[in-house]
Amino acid sequence: MRAPRILLLEAAGPESGAIARTAAASGYQVHAATDPATHGAYGAGLRRLLSGCLLADLSRPERALKDIVGYARRIGADAVLTANEYLTPLLAQACAELGLPGNDPDRATAARDKAAMSEAFALHGVAAPRTRVLASEDDLRLLRAAGELSLPYVIKPADGAGSAGVTVVNDPASAAGAWHAAARSPRGMYGLPPDPRVLVQDYVEGTEYSIESITRHGTTTHLCATRKTVTPGAHRVEVGHCLPAALPPATERAVHQEVERAIAAVGIRNGASHTEVIVDRDRRCSVIEIGARLGAGHIGILLGHALGIDPWTALLDTALDRPAHLAPARRAYASVRFLTSPRTGRLVAVTGLPKEGPGVPAVHLRTAVGQTVGPAQTNRRRLGHFIVTGPDPAAVERQAEQILAQITVVVDSDRPPHRAGSPAVPGPGPEREATRAP
Structure with a gap:
């Protein structure tokens, strides 16, 4: 019986590298698909892990999809997966064409683009902050003039990541600057076509958490809650993650219910999800956003130290359509x-x-x-x-x-x-x- 063949959409980055190393250590044959510019940054250690590498123009998703599907068929790929948020819509499309476990290709953009995400949340009844999707600064001026925005509120780019271009507006005078910060923030990776729209979202006061989950055939297992430490002021950057975070049982059930609604709303059927939520003083949960990936910021490493869960193996097993071992092997912090x-x-x-x-x-x-x-x-x-x-x-x-x-x-x-x-x-x-x- 031959070893499984894995195609990883992008092998650069901490989480992607961990998946590649885990797959190679398991005796799997590991291939990568990446952009020519990114491939130049692959170190010698990573290159040695790879049995092959496809260089694709990821700035042209339709062309890249054909190249990735063709390469996957040539190598006989048993699984295709990614830890890169920007490539999750492409992954869903590739898995659908190849008949491999993946997410709903028609809704995958909603797990990446926050404008599409807000529409999916509203359609599926996910408890989330009220969000307006605006095409221009004039739209923001009209909302302000009509008295439809209550301070504080949040302005963010539709397709940003890592808190780039996100501002908490506490003063009307800072709204224009916040708009321009969102509109001009770096967009995406690989030269992917950007969504130029900007979101204005109600601000929710409370404690920030993320829920780390893995879904297989539409059934979700929540690994744990992660409590966030964030900077104060206009720019909220995560400066600490702590897990597992203990929530009261009733609160945990309510949070999981909203997270599962969000997972269904954006079509996550097979793979990891990282859902950011805020729990207010009345223990009500608001879903801020979701990604069809494992949490970054070393959350995967924390899972191993605290709970003995190997998330990289779990991701590989899920992509290979195998049951993953998700039960905690230890109880630490x-x-x-x-x-x-x-x-x-x-x-x-x-x-x-x-x-x-x-x-x-x-x-x-x-x-x-x-x-x-x-x-x-x-x-x-x-x-x-x-x-x-x-x-x-x-x-x-x-x-x-x-x-x-x-x-x-x-x-x-x-x-x-x-x-x-x-x-x-x-x-x-x-x-x-x-x-x-x-």
Whole structure:
């Protein structure tokens, strides 16, 4: 019996790389499909894992679909999957043509494009913030003039990701700037055709969570809830994930019910989903958005440390139409904290980082000394991270905060202060003073 053959739509990135390594370690034959420009960034270790690689023009989805389906048939692919959010609609179409487990190709765009998502949520009765999809800044002016917007509200791009271009508007004077930030934010990857529309969404006050789930043949298993730590102010960037988050049983049931409605609304039938929700003080759940992928930000790694769940194997099993092992193998707790810059300037040093060891399994600085950094207004501007694990949630959170308090980010701000929004974490003292991580 031959080993399964896996086609991974994009092998670059932490989650994609983890899937590729897991598949290779399982004896599977691993292939990748990517854009020629991205392929140049594949490191030697990743290239050694791959039995083949298709270079496709991903900026032309129809052409790319034909190339991917043709390549999958030539290699006899047993599964096609992705961890890349931008490629999930293409994945659904490819799986449908190949007769492999996948999501509904007619609704897959709704798990990627937030304008289509808001329409799907409304159609399927998902509890979500009221959302207006606007084509121009004039539409925003008309809403404001008619008194139909109540402060605060959120302005975001229809096809953004990683908090790029998202602003919480607390002052009418900042609405125009927020609109332009959304309209001009970087769109997508691979030169995919952008959706230029902008969303205006009611702001929901409460605690932010994400629900990590895997669906097979339309039946969903929720792995856990992840509690989010986000920056205050106009730009809400995630600077911490903690799991599993404990919710009261009735609240958990209500959250799962809304998440399952959202999963059905966007046509997720086979694969992972990452659903962001807010639970307010009355324990009501609002679904903010959903992705047809596993959560990023090292959530997959946290699942392994806290619950003993191997999400990469689970994703491969689901794509291969096998039952996945999703029951927790242990009951522990894991938390990641991300480092951010207090101001714009040149990164001089990051001091006080812990050493990896028992209870601190990962410490990583992704930004090199000498690079220009700035306040975290998107997830891409985070400087690095560390992970803390242990059996007791309170002790893990306490240790994470203690470590964070010992880390100092030194930035030399010879250039003028960054003006695009408030700093994610205000820093004391003169421009060149060493400042604490958030």
